[in-house]
Amino acid sequence: MGKLWVIFVALISILLPFLCNSFSPETPTDRRVLVLLDDFAIKSSHSLYFNSLKSRGFELDFKLADDPNIALQRYGQYLYDALILFCPSVERFGGSVDLAGILSFVDSGHDLIIAADANASDLIREVATECGVDFDEDPSAMVIDHTSYAVSETEGDHTLIAGDGFIKSDVILGSKKINAPVLFKGIGHSLNPANNLVLKVLSASPAAYSANPKSKLSTPPSLTGSAISLVSVVQARNNARILITGSISMFSNRFFRSGVQKAGSPTKHEKSGNEQFSTEISKWVFHERGHLKAVNVKHHKVGETEEPALYRINDDLEYSVEIYEWSGTSWEPYVADDVQVQFYMMSPYVLKTLSNNKKGLYSTSFKVPDVYGVFQFKVEYQKLGYTSLSLSKQIPVRPYRHNEYERFIPAAYPYYGAAFSMMAGFFIFSFVHLYSK
């Protein structure tokens, strides 16, 4: 799979400028964000969230989802780097935006945040499905949890959930632990386990289920337990990132400010984890974290610096690559001890872990196997939360030239002796035989 991915994945920095005029390879963070709302009230009811984005330097462009003038691109150029869909009930987008438009927006490397809600429209569900997330098909269903609901003044129907089943990834959720549970009220969704692009960031507790809270449960709910995902992220193969949640209110000022106490837990948190969670995950979605780039792939024979056009079998070579991570403002050296390089021809002949110098330079040296053919240096680095690196560089390996073999083999000296003594003997014999008369 990997080779074709070079263009899209590893060197995303090369592809993107052609699709987007402000998304430069050197600064992969999104800048211009289009926010589509059902109602401008959301702008104020979720202002904390929007302000945190603005304070990080994003230009938010608020539009109504059915505004007839909205457009994602003009003259083939995308006008935005990211899209936030806070419009769970929209049946039809205005302007030139439609399902296919949003999908091709994502497929050209742009990011997307989708917040659905109970009674989310088919259109929003459709977008989510295309991204690999299946919302509960029952339009009136909500996630109900009778064990880990958030304690509130009224008993309620236990649809306000205090979720703390976070994904264990510092890259996605930041290195600071989220102590308080996240308040969630909305619909759940499920993921296809075979889909390796989508990750469950906040999963429901094992006791949760998805059903209509207002009606009596007659049939077993289709979605139950921790199979329910409350918040999921998708990293597409081109490293476009998508956040999908079934609750728009988890971004609201009310939930941000609200205190939370999980049922059955003695601790009451002054402030819910929503703000930290939302901020951290938006950093990930907008490429402020976990975005890697690999540059300066170099290889050469030991003791040389020039990159050869091809190697000979049994050559000793050195391979190096520099890997950096985008910190939101600058490229920092990426430090890890699990980056591996393969010397690959239909199967890896050499698999070496690269050692790094803490400054982003990863290098190793190895001997070319005693097999000739067209090899590839392959780095397939797919780590949870990070953009996938997939480098491959084709390099032929030739056999020995005719004059690169040993000229004289020590073990063969008896045979050389035999041959030459035979020749000399024959010469003497012929001489004697011819002239001895």
Added chain:
Amino acid sequence: MAAPETSTAAVPTLMTNNSLRNAFGGVLSFFILLLIGVLAFSIRLFSVIKYESVIHEFDPYFNYRVTQFLTKKGIYDFWNWFDDRTWYPLGRVIGGTVYPGLTLTAGTIWWFLNSLNIPLSVETVCVFTAPIFSAFASWATYLLTKEVKGAGAGLTAAALLAMVPSYISRSVAGSYDNEAVAIFALIFTFYLYIKTLNTGSLFYATLNSIAYFYMVCSWGGYTFIINLIPMHVLLCIVTGRYSSRLYIAYAPLVVLGTLLAALVPVVGFNAVMTSEHFASFLVFIVIHVVAFVYYIKGILSPKMFKVAVTLVVSVGLCKLICGPLYSDISACITSGIALSQAFDVFTRSIKYQLPGVSSTNELDAGETSSATAEAQNDAVKTEKTEETSKDRPSRKSKKKEKEQVEKPSTKAKAEKKRLLALPLEASVIALLLLIMLGAFYVVHCVWAAAEAYSAPSIVLTSHSHDGLHVFDDFREAYGWLRHNTDVDDKVASWWDYGYQTTAMANRTVIVDNNTWNNTHIATVGTAMSSPEKAAWEIFHSLDVKYVLVVFGGLVGYPSDDINKFLWMVRIGGGVFPHIKEPDYLRDGQYRIDSQATSTMLNCLMYKLSYYRFVETDGKGFDRVRRTEIGKKYFKLTHFEEVFTTHHWMVRIYKLKLPKNRIRGKTKKSKSKTSSKRSGITKKNPWH
């Protein structure tokens, strides 16, 4: 080159007392030879005139590419050439697996012309190498036949060889294959062998080894030589015609020839390790034993010799038969005597039965009469005649007769006695018949050269009621690949088109006509026989970006991939047993119509060949299979059509990239969006 030899050689054979006549004959044969050369060259130019100066078929494209490499990079890089653009990702060591004679010859011609400031392209030189060497081959035939029979026979044989259709078929202009130079090398080697045999000159024996070396360089067919000459030598020995000249003709050839052959990388140690060379070594031993026996025979008196033979044979038998038993020694001696007597009688009887030998059968070792030599030559000549005209020996022998009859008739006065054996009328009629036969032969050869063997097979033509149609689809497709794909892209196709793709499109191929790795071919065969997704995975694992299929259904081009498809299935199934031939056959019949099996209708080859085919005529009528295709409307999910040539003969598909996103489960159809989405849902392969 031929001139001096002709004039000097003509002297002893013809009339002895008329030097003017000889000189005239020499000049005449020189010009006849020149004309034969022109004939041999020009009869092969039909392909250039009717089509264009272009390399033909498949293997010549490889040779052409190798020659280009040689002229660009020089001989050492050629010798050590590891080609990374074929057999991806295995590569191919070309320097060590190719017979370099043809390439080096054309490369030398090109280099020579360029150093004379004649800037011919490599392609032009390659195209015309075969016709040039056909002229050389006719001249070599002249020399060979002259050595055997005389100048007149030589000229006739040369003229015949110049236009024998089977040779034309391998050597028309553009047919740049090993045989182009190898036939010349073959004939010339035989000529030098005969020459050595006739003269006993070590000089010619050395030349013979060098000619043999050139033959080894040029073609795997050198094993003809290294087996036929030992057979001839053995025959000579068995029939008692051993002579020192035979020894000189044979022993240096084996020693020097084998050493030289081992220098060719593709032969190497095969020259002493494979069975096709063993006959020559066996005969080499035999000829030494025989030489020794003749030597002993020469220094002993006949009686002593018999005693010696008896002794040796009986001791040998004793060792062989009785072995460790050491049984009755006297019985051994008796049987030894009997055996040696029997052998003696046997050889004598053979000698008596051969014409021309009976008078000289008493001669001893090392002394053979001219009659023996002549008889030898006769034997050699018939052998050679058959060799050089493998296809039509009968016609050729008739020619020989004609020539034999013709020649005396022109010199009727001198040899009346012999001629008068036939009545005048009968000989006139016979002559006329022979001339007619010869004329028809010429007409036939020219027709064959013009019509049958001149098609380059990369450009096709057809005549129909509305005129001539030219199908140049192959070059169109290769040109498209060359101009529209990345230089390192890999193109998969059935192996037939590998050489052409690398040479004309300059793109890396997975398999080519040098079918050295069956597993690799089977992998491609399996991919072609698999359903789309499995095929995509196979091709993707080989980094393939484009798939090329040849499809003749629209214009009725019969040698397309659908007709070759069963071989892909068989070869693929030979290595990967999940491909089973019966799955592709309906009741043992290979068909692509509505009766075809679903495996057949869903395999990649069917889909790539017939994708959108129904759009051409609305019915999907395949003109090669003469039937409507079974599955007309289908979509490709993992491949996309990127190019189809004018007559649909070559279709190029690109592998789609894996989907950027993986969809969730397909939901229950929703009235609002189902119609809009159904296409996407079905097409999506990544679900």
